[in-house]
Amino acid sequence: MTQAIDLSGRVALVTGAGSGIGRQAAETLASAGAAVACTDINLAGAQETVALIEAAGGRAIAITHDVVEEDQWEAAVRTTVDTLGGLHIMVNNAGIELVKNIPDISVSDFRRVMDINVMGVFLGIKCCTAAMAASGSGSIINLSSVAGLIGAPRQAAYCASKGAVRLMTKATALELAGAGHPIRVNSVHPGIIETPMMEDLMTGVPEEQRAQRIALMTSRHPIGRLGQASDIANAILYLASDLSSFMTGSEVVVDGGLTAN
Ligand SMILES: NC(=O)c1ccc[n+]([C@@H]2O[C@H](COP(=O)([O-])OP(=O)(O)OC[C@H]3O[C@@H](n4cnc5c(N)ncnc54)[C@H](O)[C@@H]3O)[C@@H](O)[C@H]2O)c1
Structure with a gap:
């Protein structure tokens, strides 16, 4: 017996949908039948994702959206609901890395990482819950990282931000479930x-050491390869669907065994 995930009638909003994991998540949710609002600070990237979804027969819209700006969040949610008919799935995916030694991290560097990676997720949760409740159900999926579970040198700001996303997720899950949402x-x-x-x-990393660095990064994953955006999009698809209806406040680790060591 096979069981395909069917998201027909559901509406998703994916932030940072103009590149990488966000683009793949938007395409995967759309291929399961969801209508997808693809938002990004880079509108051209979001528009390319929409074109890919439409070419595959799906439904999507592109929205310019800086996740740090509350008024842009309110507008993105309003446009999604008005254009696509509701909001059931939110993928808080937009994020930035920062690889620097601590003495080289300026206060503005640190604030920028926390603004986008933490405040952006907070505003997403704050601005989407009313629309999700009105739509009858909701699944919020926040992109943390293995860097939200274990430390990494030269990534103090990034690890701090992803650890914050991990616990904000749990606090929000408890608050919404407790309030009967x-x-x-x-x-x-x-x-x-x-x-x-x-x-x-x-x-x-100097050009001549790139291959060696990639081999080192690969070797940290016991499964023997680096991850692909589709590996993460498939986990997002599961969390978006009713197959995960008993999961809230969970941390889904998709890391080829990296943190199992
Ligand atoms: N690639 C990895 O190895 C990895 C590992 C763990 C976690 N993640 C997380 O997954 C998420 C996606 O990462 P990715 O690898 O696809 O990165 P990416 O750089 O390919 O894509 C990030 C997207 O976010 C957008 N963005 C950046 N700042 C924004 C802002 N202020 N408002 C709106 N959009 C903004 C960018 O324009 C871009 O389209 C991030 O949260 C990242 O931290 C990535």
């Missing part, structure tokens, strides 16, 4: 995934 909240913790963000992990 039909909204689940879970976090996803990818290992190293081959997206444009992986370039940030190569900061300061």
